[in-house]
Amino acid sequence: MAANGSDILVIGAGVIGACTAYELSTRGHSVTLIDQGDVCAGSSYGNAGLIVPSHCVPLSEPGIVKQGLKWMLDPESPFYIKPRLDRDLISWLWKFNRSCTDAHVAKATPVLREMHLNSLERYETFAEHLDFSYEHKGSFYACNTEAGLEHKIEDARIAGRTGIRTETLGPEEIAKLVPETPVSAVGGVFYPEDAHLQPAQFVRAIANEGRSKGTTIESNCQVLGFESSGRKVNAARTTRGDFQADTVILAAGSWSPAVVMDLGLKLPIQPAKGYSITFKRPPNCPSLPMMMTETKVGVTPMADTFRFAGTLELAGLNLTINQRRVQSILNAMPSYFPEMSADKMELIEIWRGLRPCTPDGLPLLGRTDAYDNLIIGAGHATIGISLGPESGRILSQIVEGREISYDTAALSPDRFA
Ligand SMILES: Cc1cc2nc3c(=O)[nH]c(=O)nc-3n(C[C@H](O)[C@H](O)[C@H](O)COP(=O)(O)OP(=O)(O)OC[C@H]3O[C@@H](n4cnc5c(N)ncnc54)[C@H](O)[C@@H]3O)c2cc1C
Incomplete structure (x- = not known):
């Protein structure tokens, strides 16, 4: 079969693959970006669009396991694990539990902080010449219970220790921050550094920018396996023939472990399903993203739309829509926004x-x-949009062997081996 060739093959045209292809094409490399669907066919399409320096504390923080177990007893809870005997899931949960320590938070937080803030700076630059409905207005976590507020203030304290700005607000200050509609909350935390955008608009725009610098984009091109010899990946076998490249970058999001199984690699990534429900923007829509803290449901105003997002279900590579969960996301609204209803x-x-x-x-x-010419760029969990531009830059630096200005050892794909 005839082979297509380029310096670099990027597998997956979500935010990570598209940003990486853009960075590398800008630096003069010949890049092919392939996707089994179209550009932005995966998780990067319908997410909440938040850029979140506020999330510099990793998901696996102490206390989360206890909270998660409590939620699992409630069928409408924001967190769910489908009970099943799956060795990869059990091993993942064991590693997750092991990571829920103060020592891990102390190690992970500085690198996350650096990545979020560098991405934010990148977004500011991109927004000067690309339209992706970017707005830098901060985000607000509304709490309608004293316990929720106390927990959020503690989160803010941890983020604050790393230099992230936070402001705790009471009801009167909330009314000033959100004049569009009444908010029912005992208080909340405002993160002025956060920003938001329309994610699909951004990913398509940056992929197009890459194309204008020379990236070849192949849609509907699914990787089926690889041809390798010793420590080298020679080609990716796809539904559209073989693709050869000096370097292969894997950016296939939740599908990444399945894509490289053929190479004997085991990537510790579990897909965590989430939903979004997008409406036409109502006249009394808040002008900044807001999290209804106790329910873990967020709302983001995006250009002329208004998006709800929430739930985290560890249910494997399963894309079915559970209407009950969709409804539970929408049900969160009236207790925080008494004058708004889906x-x-x-x-x-x-x-x-x-x-x-x-x-x-x-x-x-x-x-x-295991392989000299394979680079992994995956596992961005709940923060892939926020980390996308900086991940693209780091991956391009790795390709070229350039020095990264901060310690990224904690990101090594082999750290769980
Ligand atoms: C409800 C929800 C809300 C979220 N909100 C936010 C938020 O506000 N801020 C934030 O930062 N993050 C958010 N996220 C997380 C964010 O969406 C992800 O971290 C990010 O999109 C991951 O990007 P990716 O490029 O790694 O993966 P994806 O966007 O999933 O891209 C992977 C691509 O690989 C392709 N692919 C897979 N297998 C193959 C194959 N065999 N051959 C070729 N191509 C293949 C897929 O088609 C896909 O296009 C949210 C996620 C959800 C679900």
């Missing part, structure tokens, strides 16, 4: 996506020990 809004789209979650809340970025 029933009165015009539905545009119900969507679900799979967050590629690692056990320690950090992405896998780097070369593997």
Whole structure:
């Protein structure tokens, strides 16, 4: 079969693959970006679009396991694990539990902080010449219980220790921050550094920018396996023939472990399903993203739309839509926004996506020990949009062997081996 050739083959055209292809093409490499669907066919399409320096504390923080077990008893809870005897899931949960320590938080937080803030800076630059409905207005976590507020203030304290700005607000200050509609909350935390965007608009724009710098984009091109010899991946076998490259970058999100199984690699990534429900923007829509803290449901105003997002289900590579969970996301609204109701809004789209979650809340970025020319860029969990531009830059630096200005050892894909 005839082979297509380039310096670099990037597998997966979500936010990570598209940003990586852009960075490398800008630096003069010949890059081919392939996807089994179209550009932005996966998790990068319908997410909440938040850029979150506020999330510099990893998902696997102490106390989360206890909270998670409590939620699992409630069928409408924001967190769910489908009970099953799956060795990969059991091993993942064991590693997750092992990562829920103060020592891990202390190690992971500085690298996450650096990545979020560098990405934010990148987004500011991109927004000067690309339209992706970018707005830098911060985000607000509304709490309607004293216990929720106390917990959020503690989170803010941890983020604050790393230099992330936070402001605790009471009801009167909330009314000033959100004049569009009354908010029923005992208080909350405002993160002024956070920003938001329309994710699909961004990913398509940056993929197009890459194309204008020379990236070849192949859609509907599914990787079926690889041809390798010794420590070298020679070609990717796809539904559209073989693709040869000096370097292969895997950015296939939640599908990454399945894609490289053929190479004998085991990537500790579990898909965590989440939903979004997008409506036409109502007249009393808040002008900044807000999290309804106790329910873990967020709302983001995006151009002329208004998006709800929430739930985290560890149910494997399963894209079915559970209407009960969709409804539980919408049910969160009235207790925080008494004058808003999803029933009165015009539905545009119900969507679900799979967050590629690692056990320690950090992405896998780097070369593997097993293959000299394979680089992994996956496992961005709940923060792939926020980390996308910086991950693309780090991956391009790894390709070229350039020095990264901060310590990224914690991101090594082999750290769980
Ligand atoms: C409800 C929800 C809300 C979220 N909100 C936010 C948020 O506010 N902020 C934030 O930062 N993050 C958020 N996230 C997380 C974010 O969406 C992900 O971290 C991010 O999209 C991951 O990007 P990716 O490029 O790694 O994966 P994806 O976008 O999933 O891209 C992977 C691509 O690989 C392709 N692919 C898979 N297998 C193959 C194959 N065999 N051959 C070729 N191509 C293949 C897929 O088609 C896909 O296009 C949210 C996620 C969800 C589900």
